[in-house]
Amino acid sequence: MSYRGRFAPSPTGHLHFGSLVAAVGSWLCARHAGGAWLLRVEDIDPPREMPGSAESILAALPAFGLLADAPPLFQSRRIAAYDAAFEQLRATGHVFPCWCSRNDLAGGLHLDGQCLAAPVEGRAPAWRLRVPDIEIGFVDGLQGPQIQSLRLAAGDFVIRRVEGYYAYQLACVVDDAFQGITQVVRGNDLLDSTPRQIFLQRCLGLPTPGYLHLPLALDGEGRKLSKSERAHPVDPTNPLPALRRALDFLDLPAHPGASDPASLLAHALAHFSPARLPHCSERAAA
Structure with missing residues (x-):
C-alpha cells in the first residue's frame, strides 16, 4: 500500500x-x-x-x-462505524460494563477485567476494554523501540463513556x-x-x-x-x-x-x- x-x-x-x-x-x-x-x-x-x-x-x-x-x-x-466496532468487541468478550467511580478505584487503574461495583439502577455504565497482562512493543519512526506493560500502564481502559461518547482510542x-x-x-x-x-x-x-x-x-x-x-x-x-x-x-x-x-x-x-x-x-x- x-x-x-x-x-x-x-x-x-x-x-x-x-x-x-x-x-x-x-x-x-x-x-x-x-x-x-x-x-x-x-x-x-x-x-x-x-x-x-x-x-x-x-x-x-x-x-x-x-x-x-x-x-x-x-x-x-x-458514530455508526464506532457502534459496529463496539458491538464486535462486545460479541467477542473484550469489553465489560463498569459502574466504578473514581473513588472506587482510589485514583488508580482498573485491573480486574470486571466491574468492582454493583450496577446502578437508572445509570448507564461506562464500557471498558479487558486488558490482559501483556507487553506491547513497536518501533517508533523517530523515538525508536518502545515497549509498554499495557495492564500496568493503562489498565482496563474506557472505550465508551457513561455519557455514551466513544473514547479517542476506539475512534x-x-x-x-x-x-x-x-x-x-x-x-x-x-x-x-x-x-x-x-x-x-x-x-x-x-x-x-x-x-x-x-x-x-x-x-x-x-x-x-x-x-x-x-x-x-x-x-x-x-x-x-x-x-x-x-x-x-x-x-x-x-x-x-x-x-x-x-x-x-x-x-x-x-x-x-x-x-x-x-x-x-x-x-x-x-
Whole structure:
C-alpha cells in the first residue's frame, strides 16, 4: 500500500503553533514519501469542543500551504462505524460494563477485567476494554523501540463513556483503518497511547500503521502549548512568520527569500528527511 498520512486535530480552539508543527511534520513526511496527506476532524467530545473551531482550523491550513488530498473526515458523522466496532468487541468478550467511580478505584487503574461495583439502577455504565497482562512493543519512526506493560500502564481502559461518547482510542483506530492510514505522524504526547491503539487494532482485526511521534512545542514553563495560556492562534492572514518558526522548530532550513507558503514548504521538502527530525520535546516555542 502506498503511503497515506493524516493530520487529525480536535476542534477545541483555533490552530495554534503546536498544532501547526504537527500538521507541517505530517505533511512533510507524506510528501517526502510521495504519498497522500489526509485530514480528520476528531469532533466526538462535545463538552470540550469550541463552536466554530473545526471550520477555523480547516480554513487556516490552506493559508499555510497545507493542502489535503481528499475532503476531511468528521468523526461526528462516523458514530455508526464506532457502534459496529463496539458491538464486535462486545460479541467477542473484550469489553465489560463498569459502574466504578473514581473513588472506587482510589485514583488508580482498573485491573480486574470486571466491574468492582454493583450496577446502578437508572445509570448507564461506562464500557471498558479487558486488558490482559501483556507487553506491547513497536518501533517508533523517530523515538525508536518502545515497549509498554499495557495492564500496568493503562489498565482496563474506557472505550465508551457513561455519557455514551466513544473514547479517542476506539475512534482513532477505526478511522485510521477506514482512511487506509499507513503512517501516523503526531505529537509525542500521544506516544503513550500507541500501545492501547495497537491492542485495540488486534482485538478488532485491523491493520497496524507505522508511527512517528514528533517533539512537542512547549511554552517557557515546559507546558504543552494546547494546555497553555500562551497557545495563541497562528495568523492565517500572515502565515509566513509562524510557518518559518514551525520549520525552524523541526530543524529545517527556511528559504530566506520565499515570499509565499508554497515556496517555503517546497524548499523545506527538498532538504527533508524524517531521520533528521529532532527527538526531544524539551524545546520551548518562542
